[in-house]
Amino acid sequence: MNKTREILFIAGTDTEVGKTFITQALINALLHCEEQVVGLKPVASGAELEAGEWRNEDGLKIHELSKKSPGFEQISYSDINPLCFEPAIAPHIAAQEAGVELSIAELNRLLKFPDSEHLLVEGAGGWLTPLNDTETYADWVEQKRMDVILVIGMKLGCLNHAMLTVRDIERRGLKLRGWVANFVFGDMNRSEQNLDWLKKNISAPCLGVVSKQEGADYEKASELLDLKALL
Template identity: 55%
Template sequence: MNTAKPLIFVTGTDTEIGKTFVSRSIIRALVAKNKRVAGLKPIASDAQRVQGVLQNEDALELQKASNLELSYEQVNPICFEPAIAPHIAADLVGQQLNGDVLTTNLVVPEEADCVIIEGAGGWLTPLNQQETYADWVESQGFEVILVVGMKLGCLNHAMLTVRDIERRGLKLVGWVANFAQGEMNKAEDNLHWLKQNIPAPCLGIVPFQESPDCADKVAELLDISALT
């Protein structure tokens, strides 16, 4: 995809580690720098029907955080009702899911200065029996931000993801440590190791948040200089 504006893909070390919360915070931090920002979620599962139309809560949060007028379909063109892996959800409804479908459905607003694209699940989430989400990101040449869910096992998960991003020749512009599940034993030791071993800047350390309505507050904790 040929575009001069930054297209940044936000992935995570696992599912349920706060990709949406961090994506929202990044969007709000960029907006605070007077950037025109669009938040997109190409694929979403776990959706509810609103006036007969499937909508996902995470996608709605990205739509709300953006400072461009985006329709829900622009933010989240591919949406499934059950809270299961996207390729399984697609099979259940007889829908084709692959990189070409994602590319066709991705609408990048011309007026955006930066586009934050949130993935689904972890880095290697399948699109079908042959392709992964990472394959599509590689084909598009997106820059990548990694959200590290700070919990037992995160060092291994983080480095497996980082190594695959590197293998694909993609640029890891930064990573965020997110304590989505609360306190972690020996947190400082784990953070120190990650900072020494991930070859990209730490954009921020996000403590556990009691409420998801803290994106603007958390945005102040992020160093987005690598993105602007």
């Protein structure tokens, strides 16, 4: 029998900060702890037509790993990524161009949460990415009362981006379970001082620090993650 289901939302301080990579690393780490885990990417833009449906590169990565979880070997791509659009642009614009409604109601209608011990739901872009003219991804996370893991893209300006995101998460009454410092852009000037400041100013635990070199291998990155806050 499955344990009580836990749903964690993987947010980013910006687009292209490595949310998918960290989601892969988290799934891999949980699988190695013999935990049942499925990753979801509800909305994705930037896709190619494959087997008669639009499929996104990041969605495919999460799909392949999720199929390694016991009981989910046959999970379909559309179960992982039900809203997928061809152009690599902001999802709400891609949806408009495709004539598709992108909204909280549509997310709730199309996305079925699998009955897994752990569900990792990867967002799109940054924390406040729009779904439409009035709703954001964060509004949906708030409605679902998901706990959050924040991926911080370590670069100049990341302290501001991180704290703006953290404060909005807290303002909504959501729990930040932890954060990952991802050096996806390479070395950062005064990296240790920046990391030290984040650790002092974010009350949630740092789950790991991933260098650009380690960012080439999610299995190696998964070994750097501290899962005590998640297990």
